[in-house]
Amino acid sequence: MAASTLRIALVQMAVGEVKTKNVARAVQLIKEAAGGGAQMIVLPECFNSPYGTTHFPKYAEDIPGGESTVALRDAAKKFGVFVVGGSVPERDGDKLFNTCTVWGPQGNMLAKHRKIHLFDINVPGSIVFRESDCLTAGNTPTTFDLPHCKIGLGICYDMRFSELANIYSKLGCKLLLYPGAFNMTTGPAHWELLQRARALDNQVYVGTISPARDTSSSYIAWGHSSMVSPWGEVVSTCEAEEAIVYADLDMDYVAKVRQMIPVLTQKRNDVYELTTKT
């Protein structure tokens, strides 16, 4: 494989009620994906806990130090891969966050992203959800570097905010990752559309990573973990059940798309400008 190519695995894992089983399953799937040649393995949002405000306090842990992130650290080191740990509910003092950690092959923590945009929605007759009832929002965009490229992180609802993706592209990211758990209302309507929009606007690869669908759960995840190219095409995907989605990302292709349609260098910063505050 060329040095500019990154083999990534998006792990759409089944998440149940028992935290230790969820963590063990994540480690098993990391092992399987590493065996499939993946250099970076990404887990879904809330991989150690069912998704829901009643569950978050019960499953929350300190980061680092809690059992879930220790397991990710050890798995990254044991299998010699980069691990993007979807998210877990994080406890910090009396606050809870929805947090993603990233681990390098030496077991070093490369990044920690706290979900910036909390999922507070009301679609009458379909779904009401208020993460802010129990979670606190993060305030910081998060990037980390692989030998292949810079990567920007968002969690689920963060994908709806184009400004965050624009900032990542401005910072030089060529891949954006969104562990996420859309549902049976917003999933079919918006999941792929948003992912392709973020990819096309910023001429980056965009990966989404969902838990597998569990129809017995109070919050039913849409699934369909996918990778979209900088041209806006879905290059790898799956349906709703547990799956590992592999994709070989070609960083030369990112440069090629940006050269053919150079929107990133044609921005009119004399007319408008995007800035970060943290």
Ligand SMILES: NC(=O)CC(=O)C(=O)O
């Ligand atoms: N669960 C989320 O954070 C977001 C989501 O389901 C949606 O935006 O739709």
